[in-house]
Amino acid sequence: xxxxxxxxxxxxxxxxxxxxxxxxxxxxxxxxxxxxxxxxxxxxxxxxxxxxxxxxxxxxxxxxxxxxxxxxxxxxxxxxxxxxxxxxxxxxxxxxxxxxxxxxxxxxx
Amino acid sequence: xxxxxxxxxxxxxxxxxxxxxxxxxxxxxxxxxxxxxxxxxxxxxxxxxxxxxxxxxxxxxxxxxxxxxxxxxxxxxxxxxxxxxxxxxxxxxxxxxxxxxxxxxxxxxxxxxxxxxxxx
Numbered sequence: 001x002x003x004x005x006x007x008x009x010x011x012x013x014x015x016x017x018x019x020x021x022x023x024x025x026x027x028x029x030x031x032x033x034x035x036x037x038x039x040x041x042x043x044x045x046x047x048x049x050x051x052x053x054x055x056x057x058x059x060x061x062x063x064x065x066x067x068x069x070x071x072x073x074x075x076x077x078x079x080x081x082x083x084x085x086x087x088x089x090x091x092x093x094x095x096x097x098x099x100x101x102x103x104x105x106x107x108x109x
Numbered sequence: 110x111x112x113x114x115x116x117x118x119x120x121x122x123x124x125x126x127x128x129x130x131x132x133x134x135x136x137x138x139x140x141x142x143x144x145x146x147x148x149x150x151x152x153x154x155x156x157x158x159x160x161x162x163x164x165x166x167x168x169x170x171x172x173x174x175x176x177x178x179x180x181x182x183x184x185x186x187x188x189x190x191x192x193x194x195x196x197x198x199x200x201x202x203x204x205x206x207x208x209x210x211x212x213x214x215x216x217x218x219x220x221x222x223x224x225x226x227x228x229x
Contacts, residue, residue: 098146103153103154
């Protein structure tokens with residue numbers, strides 16, 4: 001059982017927007033702004049797409065946006081494209097450790 | 110360009126040891142925290158261990174505490190993971206990861222991974 005809770009799967013049509021939630025506790029997501037999101041395509045290493053709740057690394061599309069409310073962080077992908085089909089993981093910091101969500105598989109219809 | 114190249118994975122029997130290495134290039138290795146993250150086949154990501162820029166702060170997941178040891182060699186610009194008393198549940202792809210900061214928890218750049226299989 002993962003420390004952070006994500007939906008197992010989400011789906012959306014090309015051009016639509018979807019949101020993936022990441023629910024933690026007052027010890028991790030709710031305690032700091034160290035929430036990051038990672039994208040992983042099959043057979044590839046994960047890639048950082050959002051850090052510190054809502055910051056995008058250089059080169060990451062503006063279609064990816066992060067937010068947080070209380071103990072729940074969210075990743076929104078707008079204007080869905082076929083290349084967005086992948087697994088998405090959130091993580092946060094908790095008492096000198098890193099905790100991950102279980103991952104969400106995004107299907108683009 | 111940041112490059113992280115892991116090595117040392119392979120098939121090992123339960124109870125034996127293995128040492129993973131990660132050769133870093135393309136950035137000032139001395140200035141950044143580093144991590145090991147693993148992913149069992151078909152499953153999600155699990156943080157294993159972290160070491161700060163100056164090796165002054167080290168952390169381990171409960172699942173590996175007392176069995177795994179993280180270290181870094183500044184002259185060789187390399188990160189290591191000594192894994193002892195291996196268990197079947199340690200079977201996973203092991204990723205070497207560079208942090209975005211000196212002692213933070215943002216996993217900025219990932220290597221391609223090295224596969225560890227623990228089986229008799």
